[in-house]
Amino acid sequence: MGKSNVLDAFDVFAVLEHEGDREAALKAIKEGVPATDVPNDFLQFVMNGSSEKMRQQMLDDRFILGRLAILGQWTTLYAEPNAGKTLLTIYLLIEGVKSGEVNGADMFYINADDTYKGQVEKLELAERHGFQMMAPNQNGFKAKMLSGIMQKMIDADTAKGKVVILDTLKKFTDLMDKKAGSEFGDVARGFVSAGGSVVALAHVNKHKDAEGKSVHAGTTDIKDDSDCAYIIDVVSKSGDTKTVQFENVKARGDVVEKAAYQYTRTEGQTYFELLETAKAVSDDEASKGLAMEKWQQFLDDNRGVINAVVGCIKDGVTLKSELVSEVMSRTAETKRVVSMVLIKCSGDGGGRFWNIERGERNAHRYKLNDGVETFGAIF
DSSP: OOOOOOOOHHHHHHHHHHTTOHHHHHHHHHHTOOGGGSOSSSGGGOOTTOHHHHHHHSOOOOEEETTTEETTSEEEEEEOTTSSHHHHHHHHHHHHHHHTSSOGGGEEEEEOSOOHHHHHHHHHHHHHHTOEEEOTTSTTOOGGGHHHHHHHHHHTTOOTTOEEEEEOGGGTSOTTOHHHHHHHHHHHHHHHHTTOEEEEEEEBOSSOOTTSOOOBOSOSHHHHHOSEEEEEEEEEEETTEEEEEEEEEEOSSSOOSEEEEEEEOOTTOOHHHHHHHOEEEOHHHHHHHHHHHHHHHHHHHTHHHHHHHHHHHHTTOOBHHHHHHHHHHHHOOOHHHHHHHHHHTBSSSTTOOEEEEEOGGGOEEEEEOTTOOOHHHHO
């Protein structure tokens, strides 16, 4: 039987719209642009002559969350759970309203990742400070409506000056899906191009990078499409107090490279009381907190070696070479680790347990600092 001359729908489309070019027809289908809608040149897309209108649409550089986010941009804040991203975002939002930097009536906080009690507490804050609060399944709002509402605001030219805060972003798009992320990015970029602002709260990956810092979760599309992005890390904990640092990983505009904040969480505390503890701290204070956190981690990681050194010195083993050998024997640690602990824990001050005395022929002998007992008894 000969080859059939019957054309299917795709063949007809290729013949009528693309002069039989099947590759061109397939590409048009993938891009969703009918050939008849594509002009023959670029002239209708030229922007010349519209600069005055665009300048009127352009917003002055004003900050909406401390110096972390600029009005008219899309900012994404990444943090691990319980790092305080919601608390500090609300804190900064309220501070902006109090200072007059932002108009609370134009701030729409969408609380999509909370308990019912949490929704009530944050709604009370919104009512007290004059910003708008929304939540899925309240007053008919659904998370899936977000992109459609934003698109209608773009089309109606009502996005200008409006700020949408998404807590958290994963409730509105699939961060693991490049197509979904790209589609949301198109709407968000259109919204900011129309004069709106987007602040998206998102999570970091479970695994940190080689430097021990957090990295964003999901594909890179959201970060790539954002104007500005920060990674939030808890840099120190002292009792009930956490110090967290926002570190910029992408910027378009004069935002700060780093900013640090602190808050204290105690048992039985209300959300209002927790919010009252939030405050900005200096970079120096944050750096000191980070250094203390790293030092405490070093002490915890090497507790066994430190106890062994203290025990050996009490037993009269004080000459460096003999001390290293005996501690290696008692702990099964390497010479490198034992030598490092001896150096780092020598001196005076917190976490320093012994000093070095130089004897005959420059021999190094170790002596315990006053008051030093076993490491475990002190910490």
